[in-house]
Structures are given as structure tokens and as C-alpha cells.
Amino acid sequence: MIADVRRTRAGLFAAFAGLGVTASFVPAVLPTAERDVDSDLSVAVPALFAGLLLGVLLSGALLRARPGRQVLMAGSALQALAIGGGASATNAGIFIAAAALAGLGFGLVEASGSIAAKAAVSGSATGLLSALTGTVAVCAAATPLLIAAGTGMPAALSALAVIPVVAIVLLIRAPDAAPAVRVSKPGGRILLRLLPFALALPLYVGVETVISGWSAVIPARALALDPGAAALGTSAFWALMAIGRFGAAALRTRGIRPGLILWISSLGAATLLGCAGALIAPAPGWALVPLAGSVIALAPSYGLVLGLALDRLSTAQSTAATGALVASGAVGGTMIPTSLLLAGHSPASGVTFAASAVLCLLVPALTALGRRRASGTVMASQK
Template sequence: MTDDTRRARAGLFTAFAGLGVTAAFVPAILPSAERAMTADLSAAVPALFAGLLVGVLASGPLLTRQPPRTALILGSALQAAAIVVVALSGTPSVFIVAAAIAGVGFGLVEASGSVAAKSLATGSATGLLSALLGTVAVCAAVTPLLVAVGSPARAPLGILAIVPLLTVAILSAAAAPSAHVEVPAQRDVRGLLVLLPFAVALPLYVGVETVLSGWSAVIPERILAVDPGLAALGTSAFWTLMAIGRFGAAGLRRLSVSPIVILAGATSVAALLMAAAGMLVDSAPVGALVALAAVVVLLAPSYGLILGLALDRLDPTRSAAVTGALVACGAVGGTFVPTLILLIGRDPASSTTFFASAVLCALVPALMLVAARSPQRTSTAS
């Protein structure tokens, strides 16, 4: 492995660490910011996801003209700037705009980082992506704890911007690629059809994950009627469980366990446990929470495995052009699935919420089994 390759891998891991900080920082700091500004900042969360979708969509044309390193540097710089502004902001409008900018940077890094992971992986991209997403989970689990300690004075929390700034420093020092990625003159539409199961599975999974992560504090608060301050630790618990699941999957991949086996098996069991949580939530709330904790661990590696399996079917040129669209599918699911579940179940901690999530979960292994029978790699059109 050359020095430039080592530097690129180090920059990739710090970039995903920055994603973890951003993913947890804005939601975690909301209560203290609302108290300081005496304003409702709920719009910051949808602004963050809207920015993420913009960043993912912008990554498509950018990645077909520039190497992933460019988007990684740009996205990390945007996140660093947004973290500082969020920490220092004194008005709701500035806070919400900064959250949206953080989302744009997040989307750029997530999409370009997935492309870079494919080029740096030895063999399948699933193992490296699982490790990278485990890094996201670890940093996201630690960030709320730091916010809880520093929330009485928000400004010092701007120091968290150092994480994405490390990516800018590391990747800026790396040697520039000798050539940019070129786009095929034509698209092989029939070849791209093999990605359809992944394009459907991603929004289903991301939607269910968003239900569990977005309401990771609300669910224990309502099920156990605990203090909101204590319930906030549910967010750290969620990301800790995600880290366990993602690093566990990375270990299984190093033992040469098939990603399809990991994904289909874990999501099938998760669907059953999610349904069990729905049955237990009223009669045995603690049992329901234990079942949900197991669901988080089982579902944790799904995103990296689904995306990695899709990228394994693409050559490097096509992966740059298509990854943005695949990640965008996930972002759409993260927006619409929780909204749909709320319309059906009304309460994030209701049995209906868990039953609906279980149904969506059960569709993922079915889609992956369909994908397993598809051709393993798309061809590039001449």
C-alpha cells in the first residue's frame, strides 16, 4: 500500500467520522439552542435532511467531472463551517440555514465517500463500507455526550469542527489523481436494471432506520415515561448499538461471510423482533425496548451492505455516475417513511409504528434475494 493510498484511506475515515459528528450534533444541540433563543427550532431537522438530499443530488454531476477527493474536501469544509455557525448562532434563521448547509456537506461526503470506498477497497466494497459506517456510529454516539456536557455554553462546542477539518487537511496533502473519471458515452439501461432491487431496498431501510434514530429519545420517553433529559441518552444508546452492529458485520466480512447472507439473515430476524416489539409495547414495555435494541444491532450494517453490493455490480466509471442516485433513494426514504408511519400510527411509540416498520423490514431480504439472482456486474457501453 503506497503512502498516498494510506493517506486517502485515513482521509476517508476522518470524513466518515465527520458525518457522525454532523448526524448527532444538530439534533443533540437543539434543546439548549431553543432554550437560549426562546424559539422553536424544530425546522432545523427537516432543513438538515433537505440539505442532505441537495448535497447527494449535487454529487452526481460533480463526481462525473472531478475525483471523489474534491467532493470529500468540499463537503467536509461545509460541515466544519456549519458546525461553527450552529454553535455560535444567536437567531433561529441563522441556526436553521446552518443546519441546511451541514446537510449539503453531509450529502456530498456520503456519496463521494461511497465511490472512494469502492476504489480503495480490496475486493468487495461491503467490508470497507461497514467499517466506515461503524466509524460514523461511534462518533455519533460520543457527540451527544459532549453536547450534554458543553450545552450550557454552546460556543465552545464549535471545536467539534476539527473533525471534518482533519479530512480537509489530510486529503489536501494527498497527491492529485492523474486523471478525472470519464463518463461513458452511452448508458446501458438493461445493465442498470440490476440495481433496481437496491434502489427500492435503500429507501425502505433508511426509512426504518430514521424511525428508530429520529425518535431514539422519544420512544423510551413515551414507553417508560422517563424524564426527557434521561430519555435523550437514548440517542447515544442508539448510535452505540449501531456501532456494534456495523463493526460486527465488518468482522464477519473479514471471515468471508457472504454479504447477502449477513443482510438477508439480519433483516429477516430484525423484522420478527420489530413485530415482537409491537406486541409487547403495551404489556411489557421493557421487553419491547430490549427487542428494539436488538433490531438496531441487526439493522446497523444494512446500509453499507446494500450500497456495497450495488457498487460491486458497477465498474468505477459507472459507480461515480450512479452512486449519487442510490444515496438519494435512501434520503427520500428517510424523509417519507417516517411521515407515512406517523400518518398511520400517529404516535412514534405505538404498536402500529412497530408493525408497519416490521413489514418494511421484511421486504428488504426479499429484494436482496432477487438481486442475488441478477448478473453480478453491469457492462459499460461503448
């Protein structure tokens, strides 16, 4: 029994390490891939999130039909294939398809891995999930360093696929916690009350995707950096995100209200993004300074918005609502970068940063509206 638990946990940590690799692989390798195929691959970022959206949507049906361990293994396999294909891509189509496949695998692992983590502990899964998400951040920050060292060597970059493969090997021997997942659906009235949150999340995720997905492309184009050096922009992004998230957690322990943190951080991010947009043309090097600051300010938003949306729901309702809210966020990660590209705006342009600043301001406003409507739902249900 103890050996089974250890195998399950080892497989989970390897699977979440694979999520970290996937999260930063596509953004960090973009400049190198653009050089190798001689094409603009900015669209690979929304393709990644389109795959993620599909993975999240498919996970519900798959988890009802198959054990979570099998879905977890399938998602890890897709990520391994995507990393290998993306590292050795010879044309733009192959790389974009690999990005979409990576997102699909990511979505499957994220959903099934969270459920497997809950099943792997007898009490609260908070500690295990915190350790798993920490593993994601560490691997996401480390992956660009390996990409920078392996620039020009596709075989070396393909070696990153070993991480999700290790997860598959470990999970093969792990037991199935349950044959399927039963999820209760929240009522239509609750979904309607959550609508403002479902609108705020894609706006935030879209802004984060603009910065994270193009975290290597932006410095590469703004400063004409070597692709290997530009890949470090993705590593810097994840390090700054960690600072912002841990900072927000510290504020919460001091009793600062989450709504207040969200307003202050969103206003700060909007101001800094506006400064970056104003500086990107005349002083691109200086523009990266407020852009870096905006990442720290943005970092707490996702957890705050999602937490405020779910804190008045029951556990069963939260399980179903979380999937819907995560899916809505993924829509923003696809649509907002795509809209900017279709409008003809470069990732490293003043308009891109200005549009992101405006969207930042809408996030806390929609969240505040959602909190009032959610409170009304709770009061009505208690009568």
C-alpha cells in the first residue's frame, strides 16, 4: 500500500514537472524556431492555448469514462510528442501543430493530475497540490536555461521530452485511484452569477499569455537578441511570477483582503504596461523594465479571481465550476493574442501593451460585480 502511494506520488511529480517544461518550452524556443524555419511563429502561442482549451474540455468526458491515471499518461505522452516535434520542426506548420498538441496534453494532465492528487492523500490535498504547483514553477523557470544552452542542437532540445516520458513509466506501475469521476453540475442560476468571473478570467489569461507566450520573442525583437539569450526572457517571466505570487500570499497572511490586492495589483500592472507601451519604440531596452514589473503585479490575479468565484460554492459545485472557469480562461489565452496578431500588431508593439493595460483594468471591475451577484445567490439560497 505504501509502495503504491509512493509510486503514485512519484508519477504525479514527474507529470507536473512535465507541465513546467511544456509551459515554457514553446515560448522559450520560439526565437530559435523562427530562425530555423525562417518564419514568424507568433501564432504558435494562441495555438498552444487552443490546445489547452480542447484538453480541458475533453478531460471531463475522458475522466468520466476512464481512470484518471490513464488520462494522465495520455496527456504526458502528447506533451512528449509535442516537445520532440517542436524541437525538430522543419517548417512553420509542424511547429504550430506541435504547440497545439502540447496544449492538448497540458490540459489533460492539469485536470486529471489535480484529481489524482486529491485521491493520493487521506486528508487535505492542499500540501501535495502546493508542492506539485511549485514543481511546475521550478521546471518552467529552469527549462529556458536548458534551451539557451541547447540552441542550435535540436536533438538536445528533444531530450526535454524525457520528463513526461518518465512520468508515464512511473504511472504505469501506479494503481488506479478510481475508475471514473462523478461531478455534480452547478445550477444555471449559479452559473449566471459566476458570469462576471467567467469574463474576467479570459481577460487576465489573455494578458498573461501575451507576456508569457511571447516572453522570449519580445526581448528578441526589441533588442535584436540572439535566440539563445532571448530564451532567458521566459525564465525571467516565471521567476517574476513566483515573486508576485509569494508576495500576494504574504499579504493574505497579514489579513489584506483579496479584493483589495486584486485592485492594487491590476492598477499597478495597467500603469506599468502603459509605460512599457510608451517606451517600446523610443527606448526598447528601458521598456522591458516596467514590463518586468507588470509581471510581478499581474501574478496574483488568476488565483484571486478564481478563489473569489469559488469561495461561496459547495465542494461539489466548485469541482464543476472550476472546469468551466478554467476553460473560459483558456479561451482568452487563445483569442486575445490571436486578435492582436490579426489586427497586425507585433508582440513587441506599443498597441499590444496598451491593449493589455486596458484589459487589466476590466478584471477587478468584473470581479467586484461578480462578488455582489454571488452574494445575492447565497442569500437567496439560504431563504
